[in-house]
Structure formats: structure tokens, C-alpha cells
Amino acid sequence: MGNNNDARNGGILVGSVLGGSIGRDIGRKTAGPGHHYYTTEERCQTYQDYHEEERITGYHVGYKYHGNIYHTRMQEHPGKRIKVRVTVTPLERY
Numbered sequence: 001m002g003n004n005n006d007a008r009n010g011g012i013l014v015g016s017v018l019g020g021s022i023g024r025d026i027g028r029k030t031a032g033p034g035h036h037y038y039t040t041e042e043r044c045q046t047y048q049d050y051h052e053e054e055r056i057t058g059y060h061v062g063y064k065y066h067g068n069i070y071h072t073r074m075q076e077h078p079g080k081r082i083k084v085r086v087t088v089t090p091l092e093r094y
Contacts, residue, residue: 059074063082074082 059076059078060071061074061078061082062069062071063084064070065084065086
């Protein structure tokens with residue numbers, strides 16, 4: 001079964017190549033002075049492109065609050081001052 005398919009595919013390939021060649025030859029013979037013929041060409045080109053870039057993805061920020069130094073990470077440039085949220089919890093229960 002596989003041999004029949006291989007033979008058939010080979011015949012199709014040979015027929016395609018032969019038909020294309022005959023058609024090209026006929027086209028050239030009929031294209032005498034003052035006649036034009038058209039052909040299709042495929043031109044491919046492969047190239048590689050490589051580039052490197054640096055990007056800022058965030059800022060490591062140190063800040064001081066009531067004498068203690070804290071650190072955080074921010075997506076935007078912090079500027080000279082930042083706002084902080086303060087949470088108060090009782091030290092002792094009454």
C-alpha cells in the first residue's frame with residue numbers, strides 16, 4: 001500500500017516539474033520580438049535582528065519616619081518626599 005502511494009506521489013512530482021518546464025519553453029518560443037511573457041519568481045531573505053535595552057522597572061526607596069529607616073519598592077520615581085500610611089495599634093490592653 002505504501003509503495004503505491006510513493007509511486008503515485010513520485011509521478012505527480014515528475015509530472016509537475018515536467019509540465020512547468022514545458023510551459024516555460026512554450027512561453028519562451030511564442031515570445032518573439034514585440035511579445036512579452038510573464039514569469040513568477042520567489043525571492044526570500046532571512047536575517048537576524050538582535051538588540052539590547054535597559055529599562056527601569058522600579059525604584060528601591062529608603063525613607064525615615066520618626067527616627068526609623070524603612071525601605072520599600074515603588075514603580076514611579078518617588079521625588080524628594082513620599083506619602084506614608086501610618087497604622088496605630090495599642091501596646092497594652094486596659
